[in-house]
Amino acid sequence: MSSDNRVPLGPVALIGAIVLLLIAGFAWAAGWIGGRRISGGDITTALDYNGGSHPGYRRAHAKGLCFAGTFEANGEGAKLSSALAFKTGSYPVIGRFSIGGGNPLATDGRTVFHSMALILTTPDGQQWRMAMDHTPIFPVADAASFVALQRATRPDPRTGKPDPAVMKPFLMAHPEVKAFQDYIAKAVLPSSFANATYYSINAFRFSTGGNASLVRWQFDPETPLTGLDKAHLDQLPRDYLFQEMIARTAKQPSRWHLRLVVANPGDVTDRATVEWTGPHRTIGAGTLTVTSVSPEENGACRDLNFDPTILPQGVTISDDPLLAARSKAYSSSFTRRAREGAGPSAIGQDLAKEHGQ
Amino acid sequence: MTPPPLDFHPALRAVHWLMAIMVLAMLFIGVGMVSTTGPLYPALLALHRPIGIAILVLVLIRLPLRLATGAPALPDALSPMEKGIAKGSHVLLYLAMIGLPLIGWAMLSAGGYPVQVTKGLILPPIMPHDLALYAVLREAHTIIALSFFALILAHLAAALMHGLIRRDGVLRSMTTGHRRAAPVIDAEMPVPVENADAGEAIASIAPQEPSDPR
Numbered sequence: 001m002s003s004d005n006r007v008p009l010g011p012v013a014l015i016g017a018i019v020l021l022l023i024a025g026f027a028w029a030a031g032w033i034g035g036r037r038i039s040g041g042d043i044t045t046a047l048d049y050n051g052g053s054h055p056g057y058r059r060a061h062a063k064g065l066c067f068a069g070t071f072e073a074n075g076e077g078a079k080l081s082s083a084l085a086f087k088t089g090s091y092p093v094i095g096r097f098s099i100g101g102g103n104p105l106a107t108d109g110r111t112v113f114h115s116m117a118l119i120l121t122t123p124d125g126q127q128w129r130m131a132m133d134h135t136p137i138f139p140v141a142d143a144a145s146f147v148a149l150q151r152a153t154r155p156d157p158r159t160g161k162p163d164p165a166v167m168k169p170f171l172m173a174h175p176e177v178k179a180f181q182d183y184i185a186k187a188v189l190p191s192s193f194a195n196a197t198y199y200s201i202n203a204f205r206f207s208t209g210g211n212a213s214l215v216r217w218q219f220d221p222e223t224p225l226t227g228l229d230k231a232h233l234d235q236l237p238r239d240y241l242f243q244e245m246i247a248r249t250a251k252q253p254s255r256w257h258l259r260l261v262v263a264n265p266g267d268v269t270d271r272a273t274v275e276w277t278g279p280h281r282t283i284g285a286g287t288l289t290v291t292s293v294s295p296e297e298n299g300a301c302r303d304l305n306f307d308p309t310i311l312p313q314g315v316t317i318s319d320d321p322l323l324a325a326r327s328k329a330y331s332s333s334f335t336r337r338a339r340e341g342a343g344p345s346a347i348g349q350d351l352a353k354e355h356g357q
Numbered sequence: 358m359t360p361p362p363l364d365f366h367p368a369l370r371a372v373h374w375l376m377a378i379m380v381l382a383m384l385f386i387g388v389g390m391v392s393t394t395g396p397l398y399p400a401l402l403a404l405h406r407p408i409g410i411a412i413l414v415l416v417l418i419r420l421p422l423r424l425a426t427g428a429p430a431l432p433d434a435l436s437p438m439e440k441g442i443a444k445g446s447h448v449l450l451y452l453a454m455i456g457l458p459l460i461g462w463a464m465l466s467a468g469g470y471p472v473q474v475t476k477g478l479i480l481p482p483i484m485p486h487d488l489a490l491y492a493v494l495r496e497a498h499t500i501i502a503l504s505f506f507a508l509i510l511a512h513l514a515a516a517l518m519h520g521l522i523r524r525d526g527v528l529r530s531m532t533t534g535h536r537r538a539a540p541v542i543d544a545e546m547p548v549p550v551e552n553a554d555a556g557e558a559i560a561s562i563a564p565q566e567p568s569d570p571r
Contacts, residue, residue, distance in 0.1 A: 011521035018517065019510050026506060029385045031392030038394050125479045127471045143394040303488045304469045309399055313476050317399060325394040334468065338492035 040332030051102025064098035066299020077285030083314035109233035117306035143325035188227035219256035
């Protein structure tokens with residue numbers, strides 16, 4: 001061939017510009033350039049900063065116990081949502097009880113969340129994943145505040161308490177946290193996983209096709225609520241709550257009634273920091289029965305992500321920005337611990353000790 | 358044996374450009390959604406899965422079509438090494454188009470997630486629920502996606518170089534095609550060569566269309 005060896009500058013520059021433009025656009029989309037974003041990794045890193053590094057475990061609610069049971073729907077929930085889970089019938093549930101914090105071997109005697117996460121599966125293959133706490137409100141409303149909360153409330157290694165020099169300015173900047181602090185200070189700390197009420201925390205959008213409503217829900221326990229003695233929490237055995245639940249479930253199942261609470265016109269539905277007060281339309285949708293519990297080593301719950309945005313047809317997320325943040329942060333935590341490989345659970349350790357002796 | 362076609366089959370060209378838009382959109386959606394905890398995350402995730410499965414369906418139609426209709430011969434001006442790189446990069450592009458959606462599907466399966474494509478469509482798992490496997494597939498999904506983007510940039514730059522600089526008909530074989538009614542071209546030229554492709558990158562073929570249906 002005999003072609004002109006001169007490279008035409010114009011077309012070369014054009015090609016270079018197109019490629020560079022695509023790279024720049026890609027880098028912007030990925031958040032590598034441009035405004036600062038909070039990624040899922042930023043949240044898991046903040047949790048690690050607060051609770052210490054515990055590779056292989058959930059970054060939050062690290063200490064847990066698997067359970068299995070059923071949800072018996074009475075058909076009433078179908079008034080609000082076309083989710084199959086509300087059609088009269090019995091549906092299998094697997095789940096996990098946990099307490100707040102990133103330490104998988106933490107002591108139960110602390111003023112922290114009791115939590116219940118579950119997956120409700122219907123015959124159409126749809127799943128409803130829930131991650132609920134025993135408080136009706138959450139301390140902060142969005143991802144940025146959550147990261148700030150983790151940084152501010154990190155226990156000082158010398159005192160075991162948050163550093164007031166960091167905590168004070170945080171509370172000044174986040175007055176919404178006070179509602180949660182006040183609640184947790186006066187509320188009863190449930191003496192069992194079985195007698196706690198578990199709340200959806202966020203509002204969700206329920207729809208029947210025609211009608212849509214914003215709903216928070218709660219699982220009300222059949223077991224009467226009694227509280228732990230908050231003054232002597234440090235005297236409880238490390239795994240008190242978990243061992244209590246194991247012993248209780250060996251004797252009898254525990255039940256909760258699902259109550260759907262429909263938002264009133266003035267209710268705040270996009271911030272989990274604000275409680276709904278006063279009378280509300282509520283619907284009892286069915287009964288959850290927990291029939292068995294097992295340590296994470298043998299149970300079905302450990303290798304699952306209880307992402308509360310995995311919802312069946314008839315339920316979608318609301319405008320609450322915390323839901324997206326929870327979903328992404330849970331996913332990042334899940335991916336990190338998958339890479340690290342799971343470690344033993346507190347309850348698994350207890351069992352191993354019993355068998356070893 | 359039939360001689361290779363001058364152009365890619367029109368159906369193949371249509372699928373190519375449709376998929377080009379979808380794949381590029383998908384890569385931007387993918388890196389965008391993993392970068393944020395904001396409300397865009399669930400919104401982009403809701404797009405990512407249906408587009409991913411649509412790409413898988415399209416490439417499974419496209420590959421047999423490509424194998425059945427063939428590809429135009431590369432210009433003789435290309436060195437054997439250049440031809441090898443061209444062929445190899447196209448194999449890699451096809452592997453990425455098939456592999457990425459499959460790895461995404463497999464990854465969700467291994468993570469114990471419902472493979473929810475749309476609200477109503479849930480695909481069965483194609484891998485056992487296994488966290489270690491999930492970790493490997495999740496990592497592979499990212500690495501292959503980023504390599505795919507780099508490969509697409511190289512593919513695009515090479516195509517533009519053929520169209521704007523070499524003007525050898527390679528780009529045209531995937532865009533407007535070569536005009537079949539060739540009698541206007543010198544009969545001594547059995548196939549269109551460089552000159553016939555001048556200006557093809559602008560794709561200003563419209564004025565040369567043989568008929569005006571108005």
